[in-house]
Amino acid sequence: MFWKKKNKPEKKLKAPEEARQAYRIAPDPENPLFLNVEGNSLEIVEISSSGLAFKNQGLEAGSTYTVDFVLPTGGSIQTRIKILRIDEEGICRCHFIDLDVQSEDSLHRYVLVRQKDDLRSQHP
Secondary structure, eight states, rough: OOOOOOOOOOOOOOOOOOOOOOOOOOOTSOOOOOEEETTEEEEEEESSSSSEEOOOOOTTTTTTEEEEEEEEEEEEEEEEEEEEEEEETTTEEEEEEEEOHHHHHHHHHHHHHHHHHHOOOOOO
C-alpha cells in the first residue's frame, strides 16, 4: 500500500519581542546587596548580568549614575547605570553601561549561584 504523506506546516519559532537578554534574580534576603549611588546606599531588589533594580530615592528616569557594589560571591563592581524607567511601585529598572568583562563574569557567577540556591530550596 502507498501512504500519502501529509504536508505539515513548517513551524517557525519566534522569540517574544520584549524578551529579556539576561536572567534576573532577587538577592538572598539573608545576604542583601546594596548599591552605592551618589552617597546613598540603596537595596538592590533584582539583579542580572545586564542590569539591576532598586527602590527609587529621588532619582530620575533616563539619567545615568556612577555606582558600585560588592557581590557576596566575590567581586567589587564599579560601573555606570542608566535608569530605563521607574515603575508604579517606585522601583528603578536600570541597565549597566560599559560593564567590564571581569565585572560581567562576577555577575554571571553570582546569578548562577542564586539560581542554584533557588532550585535547591524548591526541591529539598
